[in-house]
Amino acid sequence: MDGARRKRVRATAKRSRGRRTSEGDLISDLPDSLLCQVLLKLTTKEVVRTSVLSRRWSNLWKHVPGLDLENRDFPDHNTFVSFVDTFLGFNWESCLHNFKLNYDCDGNYEPEPEIGLIKRWVNTVVDRKVKHLHVWDDSNGSWDVMMLPTIYTCESLVSLTLCALTLPSPKYVSLPSLKVISLVVMKFSDDALALETLISRCPVLESLSIGRSFDDNIEVLRVCSHSLLSFTHIADGSEDLDEDLVVIVDAPRLKFLKLSDGRVASFILKNPSSLVKADINTEFNLSFGKKFDPDDLPKRIMLRNFLVAISNVKDLIIASNTLMVIYDYSRCEPLPLFRNLSSMRVKFYSYTWEMLPIFLESCPNLQSLVMGSTNYPEKEGIDILSGPRRVLSSSLKYVKIERPLKGEAMEMKLVSYILENSTGLKKLTLCLDDSIKKEESVIFRELLTIPRLSTSCQVVVL
Template sequence: MEDEDGGKRVRAKGYGEVDWISNLPDCLICEVLLCLPTKDVVKTSVLSSRWRNLWKYVPGLNFGYRDFQTRNAFPIDYSAFLSFVDRFLGFNSQSRLQSFRLECEFYGYDEPEPGDAFVRRWINSVVRRKVKYLYVSDDSCDVVMPPTIYTCESLVSLTLSGLTLPSPKFVSLPSLKVLSLGIMMFADDDDLALETLISRCRVLESLYRVVTLYIERNYLCDNIEVLRVCSQSLLSFTHVADGLEELVEDLLLVIVDAPRLKFLNLRDGRIENFILKNPSSLVKADIDTEFNLSCGKKFDPNDLQKRNMIRNFLVGISSIKNLIIASSTLEVIYDYSRCEPLPLFRNLSSLRVKFYGYTWEMLPIFLESCPNLQSLVMGSTNYQEKEGINILSEPRRVLSSSLKYVKIERPLKGEAMEMKLVSYILENSTALKKLTLCLDDSIKKEESVIFRELLTIPRLSTSCQVVVL
């Protein structure tokens, strides 16, 4: 089929041979192309005369250095990559830009004009074009961002990783609502740079600090040891650090002072001290940290500073309604509970526990501090299984009279500690309506002794239904 210009039209396979794609308006096609790498967007120009110039009007640019690998995958054709981005930014250079995504790496690139000079020029260009969504990542940690990154008044979302940032002497980001920062350094080793940047983003709602270090790549360019988050507008804060088990460096201190904060996601075992100020607005938390007590370090009951920190942290999150917590964190809480009573989580109605293997034994201690809990889900992670603490043999009190729904997602194999956990829940839950269990594929439900044993465990709640998946 030909269009009015004689070019071949793009035919979308579907019901009744209707060419749905060509019938779409240009603005909608550009939104679809916005999801593709820019190099692929350019290729659409050969589809027909209708598509010949559409790529020029796509409101977003997505460049990745991996798109310029040679046939043998390595090395990267840096000259082609740099030339392509340079030329593309020249098209419609005066028009506004909705999004700009750049993934680069300049290992071994040694030319008269270094790679970071190109990046600075590109960033300055997109800032002038009033970009709204900006993502820049450099796997080599060699690129130094220009100061204009702090004065882009159109920015709504900013993601930076593997970069060196200038000290924020002047910040004007009146539209920035989402800030995501990965591995990075601040020039001049400015200890207050990150705190300054966050505090001057006046309408910031979501802050992500996601650090993934790979020892084999020697990604040790991050110089943030004290993380201070002070924001009057922040609603959501995520701090995640992966791949750090073998690192000696610790994140010594995290301070969060955000009176409007509703969601806290914390996953970093290196944290020595965590201070949560003004936590009254907190509704949901996802916690996975050992407070620097992993890798052979043990909880010391005589360490009053550590005990005070854990107490203050637990009190700070005790008003939340929804909690996701790792079993490694529960182990620290259990050790702490042998020294001091846990605070009551009176508002907690939904609890999800992520277990390493079958280490469920420390859970009852925490459940006794949740008098109004209604829903409990016990999931699992892919982390290496650990030895649990055998405390289920100790006498336990009746569980919350409000607990109605329990689900154990990890497939049961019929091991002794699993059966003890199921018995504990059924025999101590007065208002339980439904217990959902998953059996391992190796166990045939109808013929299994374990299946029959599960169904005959005494139940304190006469209305409890046991569902086996």
């Protein structure tokens, strides 16, 4: 190789090394303030691990304005406490973006010392004007920690997530920035009053999620908010509980409603005109052998008002157990029209389809229908052919059955019902079980030969 060529090779290699070095150091060129914002996306355990990257990174984690920890991340209680105290001591005059603590008082941790620590730490982060506070007690619902009233006057707070704690009765509430509240199996020192007061005195609250405990003793829950956009209410049912609980929602700007509830008997929605999407999975406390009684006039009125309240939604997710209650109700009163409904997903426990055609009659502008399934145990199917066939709306264009079909009788009747009664259907998507996916299978050929009312309908088999 001549001298000129050697020079060209060395120059090319030098430029290549320079590019690699420059590209490799791009993140190191960022200012500390921006790097800390990036590290906020990680858990504290992951952030601390970055200290081994270089000398510059060795102390960077101390300046990240947030903590996200579980006490299980530490070998013992003292190490855990020492780390949190040390972290909160760093930059103690600066504001905290988030404080997320998941802890478990059971096992090797003594509950009493932990209670005092949680209170002290929450007070500290409130003093440091925390924006996002998340305290999750994983101690099997001990509710040992009573939150201090200072939580009601944290004016910097934007989101609040609490689990298995106890909220005190608020004497004064000043939460001008709080937009998100998530409360899971909480207790309240004076039943519903503490919760209702908290909700009503958050002027910019947009999202509220409540997961009820079995013994919260709130018989009537009132949710009143002029700013609320999203409300989720979750409560598991039990055949040991015979309750007549009521939830009243008065939120004129509410756009999204989710009910996953086995306990509450009455849902009352006031001012529902802004509601766009609903996810409904409730039996209105008509489970565990209890049946809808047509002679129960208050129940009928409640169901009528509830259906009218959600009838303006454009997007609906509904469970088959809710559809069963609606089906029973429809035998004594006509259903309201869901004129705006364009997209619906039905979550079925099994192939209990009889109630579906009845409800579809009330959806004249439905365009997309997805039929999913849940992981709950199978229930006995109902023959959808027991009543007269109903031609589906011409607006229905797309149907998908997500549950893998095995070729059972009820499945085939459902597919036949859709194809033979849909005038405007463009596409039916089916998911087949692996056992019948072969094109030569009898079930596969039968699916493709079912008559179709819509000549332009395409059947897609996944």
